[in-house]
Amino acid sequence: xxxxxxxxxxxxxxxxxxxxxxxxxxxxxxxxxxxxxxxxxxxxxxxxxxxxxxxxxxxxxxxxxxxxxxxxxxxxxxxxxxxxxxxxxxxxxxxxxxxxxxxxxxxxxxxxxxxxxxxxxxxxxxxxxxxxxxxxxxxxxxxxxxxxxxxxxxxxxxxxxxxxxxxxxxxxx
Numbered sequence: 001x002x003x004x005x006x007x008x009x010x011x012x013x014x015x016x017x018x019x020x021x022x023x024x025x026x027x028x029x030x031x032x033x034x035x036x037x038x039x040x041x042x043x044x045x046x047x048x049x050x051x052x053x054x055x056x057x058x059x060x061x062x063x064x065x066x067x068x069x070x071x072x073x074x075x076x077x078x079x080x081x082x083x084x085x086x087x088x089x090x091x092x093x094x095x096x097x098x099x100x101x102x103x104x105x106x107x108x109x110x111x112x113x114x115x116x117x118x119x120x121x122x123x124x125x126x127x128x129x130x131x132x133x134x135x136x137x138x139x140x141x142x143x144x145x146x147x148x149x150x151x152x153x154x155x156x157x158x159x160x161x162x163x164x165x166x167x168x169x170x171x172x173x
Contacts (some may be wrong), residue, residue: 020045021066036086043081
C-alpha cells in the first residue's frame with residue numbers, strides 16, 4: 001500500500017507541487033498501487049495548478065515542465081485519476097496496450113511473411129533459371145557453350161568498366 005511516511009507527510013502539511021511532481025514520476029513507474037497513487041497525485045496537482053497555486057500557468061505547461069514523464073504517460077495517469085473506478089481504468093488501459101502490442105506483432109509477422117514469401121519465390125525462380133542453364137550447357141554443342149561464355153565475359157568486362165566511369169571503347173584501347 002502507500003508508504004506510511006508519505007501518508008504521514010500528507011497529513012502533517014500539504015506537499016509542495018514540486019514534491020508532488022517528483023512522486024508522480026516515481027510512482028508511475030512502480031506497481032499498481034503506486035500507479036494508482038501517482039494518478040491520485042496527478043489529480044490533486046492538476047486541481048491545485050488550475051486553482052492558481054502555481055501562479056499564472058496552465059496545467060499542461062506546468063506538468064510538462066515539472067513532471068518528468070512523457071505526455072502519453074501523464075494522460076494515462078489523468079484518465080485513471082478522473083475515472084469512477086481507477087483500478088478498472090488501469091486494467092482497461094493495460095488491456096488496450098496488450099491488444100495494441102499484439103496487433104503490432106501480427107502486422108510485423110505478416111509483413112515478414114509477405115517479404116519472405118517474395119524472397120522465396122525469387123530464389124526459386126533463380127534456381128529454376130540456373131537449372132535450365134545447366135541443362136542447356138550439357139546438351140548444347142561445345143562450340144556454342146564456348147561462344148556464350150565468351151559473350152558473358154565480354155558483358156562482365158563492359159559492366160565492370162562502365163561501373164568505373166570508363167567506356168568499353170576507352171578500356172579496350
